Amino acid sequence: MYRVLYRKWRPTTFSDVIGQSHVTSTLKNEIRLGRISHAYLFTGSRGTGKTTCAKILARAVNCLDPQDGEPCGKCVNCLGIASGSIMDVVEMDAASNNSVNNIREVLDEVVFSPGEAKYRVYIIDEVHMLTTGAFNALLKTLEEPPAHIVFILATTEVHKLPATILSRCQRFDFNRITPDVIAERLEYIAHEENVSITHDAALLVGAAADGAMRDALSLLDRCIGLADNITSEVVREAAGLAGRDYLFTLADCVINKDIPTAISTVNTLHSASKSMSRLCEELTEHFRTIMLLRTMKTKAKGLLLLSESEVEKAFEQAKRISLVQTVNCIDILTASLEKMFKGGNNKIEFETCMIKLCSPEFSDDLSSVIARIDKLEQAVKSGSYRIADKSESKSDDTAKSSENTSVNNVVSNAAQPAVVKTPTAVQTVQQNRAAAEERLAQLARNAKPLSNWEDILDAMKDRSAVLYYRMAGTNAYVSGDYVLIEAKDETPFEFLRSDPNRNTIVKEIIKQVLGRTYAIGPYRRTAKAAEEQKKNKLDEFIENISNSDIKLTVEE
Ligand SMILES: Nc1ncnc2c1ncn2[C@@H]1O[C@H](COP(=O)(O)OP(=O)(O)OP(=O)(O)O)[C@@H](O)[C@H]1O
Ligand SMILES: [Mg+2]
Numbered sequence: 001m002y003r004v005l006y007r008k009w010r011p012t013t014f015s016d017v018i019g020q021s022h023v024t025s026t027l028k029n030e031i032r033l034g035r036i037s038h039a040y041l042f043t044g045s046r047g048t049g050k051t052t053c054a055k056i057l058a059r060a061v062n063c064l065d066p067q068d069g070e071p072c073g074k075c076v077n078c079l080g081i082a083s084g085s086i087m088d089v090v091e092m093d094a095a096s097n098n099s100v101n102n103i104r105e106v107l108d109e110v111v112f113s114p115g116e117a118k119y120r121v122y123i124i125d126e127v128h129m130l131t132t133g134a135f136n137a138l139l140k141t142l143e144e145p146p147a148h149i150v151f152i153l154a155t156t157e158v159h160k161l162p163a164t165i166l167s168r169c170q171r172f173d174f175n176r177i178t179p180d181v182i183a184e185r186l187e188y189i190a191h192e193e194n195v196s197i198t199h200d201a202a203l204l205v206g207a208a209a210d211g212a213m214r215d216a217l218s219l220l221d222r223c224i225g226l227a228d229n230i231t232s233e234v235v236r237e238a239a240g241l242a243g244r245d246y247l248f249t250l251a252d253c254v255i256n257k258d259i260p261t262a263i264s265t266v267n268t269l270h271s272a273s274k275s276m277s278r279l280c281e282e283l284t285e286h287f288r289t290i291m292l293l294r295t296m297k298t299k300a301k302g303l304l305l306l307s308e309s310e311v312e313k314a315f316e317q318a319k320r321i322s323l324v325q326t327v328n329c330i331d332i333l334t335a336s337l338e339k340m341f342k343g344g345n346n347k348i349e350f351e352t353c354m355i356k357l358c359s360p361e362f363s364d365d366l367s368s369v370i371a372r373i374d375k376l377e378q379a380v381k382s383g384s385y386r387i388a389d390k391s392e393s394k395s396d397d398t399a400k401s402s403e404n405t406s407v408n409n410v411v412s413n414a415a416q417p418a419v420v421k422t423p424t425a426v427q428t429v430q431q432n433r434a435a436a437e438e439r440l441a442q443l444a445r446n447a448k449p450l451s452n453w454e455d456i457l458d459a460m461k462d463r464s465a466v467l468y469y470r471m472a473g474t475n476a477y478v479s480g481d482y483v484l485i486e487a488k489d490e491t492p493f494e495f496l497r498s499d500p501n502r503n504t505i506v507k508e509i510i511k512q513v514l515g516r517t518y519a520i521g522p523y524r525r526t527a528k529a530a531e532e533q534k535k536n537k538l539d540e541f542i543e544n545i546s547n548s549d550i551k552l553t554v555e556e
């Protein structure tokens with residue numbers, strides 16, 4: 001009968017255990033010196049050798065003829081424990097025996113000396129699953145352990161263990177195993193099994209296993225089921241990494257801001273029974289690939305689960321999306337995945353997620369602003385951007401609306417694009433800007449100090465501490481239908497601009513105090529003064545883009 005590889009190839013000596021030499025060398029040393037603890041705790045991620053080492057240790061402490069700290073594998077004790085005829089090594093799975101009674105039963109036997117072996121060894125796997133009552137029972141025994149008892153506790157979730165247990169154990173942390181170390185062991189096992197595997201394929205299995213040797217061996221099993229000669233292609237097929245073109249399609253949609261294609265791709269995948277949370281994970285992984293390619297260039301290749309041609313394709317995508325936006329995408333995807341795990345409609349969640357990914361400029365949070373700055377910087381650097389057609393038809397409206405000056409569009413019209421390929425739209429922007437600034441200066445010339453401004457600030461304090469904090473120290477003037485706010489720098493205006501609601505709230509408060517509605521704007525005596533106020537052209541330009549209907553398109 002076929003035995004799965006990971007069971008067949010469970011190491012029987014410490015030297016067979018790979019990637020955990022910090023653990024195995026210490027254990028061997030203790031055996032050699034006869035310094036055996038009463039309680040060991042093995043922690044670390046799954047499939048890294050915890051149970052394996054616990055079994056080896058159970059034999060090593062009982063071996064009649066240990067070889068340099070290793071069990072000999074030949075004496076009656078080694079053979080008896082391996083075959084299960086010696087009952088002194090008790091393996092418990094706390095996940096299924098987690099009741100207080102089960103552990104009590106076990107601990108009741110503790111007082112008896114071992115039957116045939118030197119030590120009675122209790123291996124408690126998944127120990128974090130024990131109930132509080134069970135932990136307390138265990139704790140009692142650990143406080144005064146009989147001399148012939150050894151506990152080996154194993155868990156992936158050490159943070160769930162009570163401190164009282166932790167402090168009574170000798171702790172060993174098992175590491176994730178690196179792909180190259182896994183690959184070496186796989187090549188050895190494949191050779192013993194008369195299977196051929198290429199080095200690249202072994203490395204790919206190693207990378208796909210995420211540090212777990214058990215997962216690596218299961219994947220190797222699946223590969224053997226598919227082919228005698230295991231190549232990277234076979235591994236990709238077995239690991240379900242092949243035929244994932246849709247990830248490139250979705251990433252393209254994000255880069256091109258193509259919402260319709262994104263949504264229809266999601267729908268097609270959903271109809272084909274693709275799990276939306278899995279898709280979310282895969283797309284996160286895809287953006288991670290892009291992130292690594294952007295930051296590590298060719299060095300990233302060894303860390304990726306892609307074929308050569310896919311790496312090339314991903315490289316192309318990486319060139320078309322900024323690092324900041326990539327990181328932002330990963331954040332959005334991770335947040336969506338979390339929401340999916342909390343319950344709700346995964347399909348709607350993923351569609352919403354795709355829309356967010358495709359339209360970073362619609363989001364108000366800081367990361368999206370950074371994404372916009374990043375994109376603009378790229379565009380300014382390459383000198384290649386143009387104002388899209390939509391704005392041209394809109395430009396008349398924009399010109400008219402500049403009459404209706406407010407903090408928002410005064411600043412937004414103040415931008416000066418560097419290289420522009422659509423003269424009409426740009427001229428409009430420039431005209432608007434000049435007109436708006438002229439209008440502001442004119443308003444400022446006729447303005448009178450607003451004596452109630454302190455009352456207005458007080459009212460702000462009642463409404464929102466943050467708002468008050470940002471507006472404190474400002475002055476204000478009245479001119480016609482306008483309240484013009486004077487500030488030392490742009491901070492209060494930036495604060496107001498970052499959320500349209502804030503503008504509305506300020507206007508409401510003004511109305512509440514002054515009894516009528518005013519528009520608000522910055523107090524700037526001359527167009528030149530306005531110019532000086534502008535610290536950062538790029539910022540202004542971003543405002544222009546986000547507050548108007550003008551759409552920025554980066555040309556390749
Ligand atoms: N460090 C290792 N060296 C060699 N083989 C290993 C190693 N770790 C795991 N394996 C292989 O994986 C199989 C499972 O390992 P083991 O049961 O020891 O993992 P574990 O750490 O206890 O995992 P879990 O947390 O899931 O219980 C072993 O039978 C062995 O084939
Ligand atoms: Mg285990």
Ligand SMILES: [Zn+2]
Nearest residue numbers: 063072075078
């Ligand atoms: Zn032995």
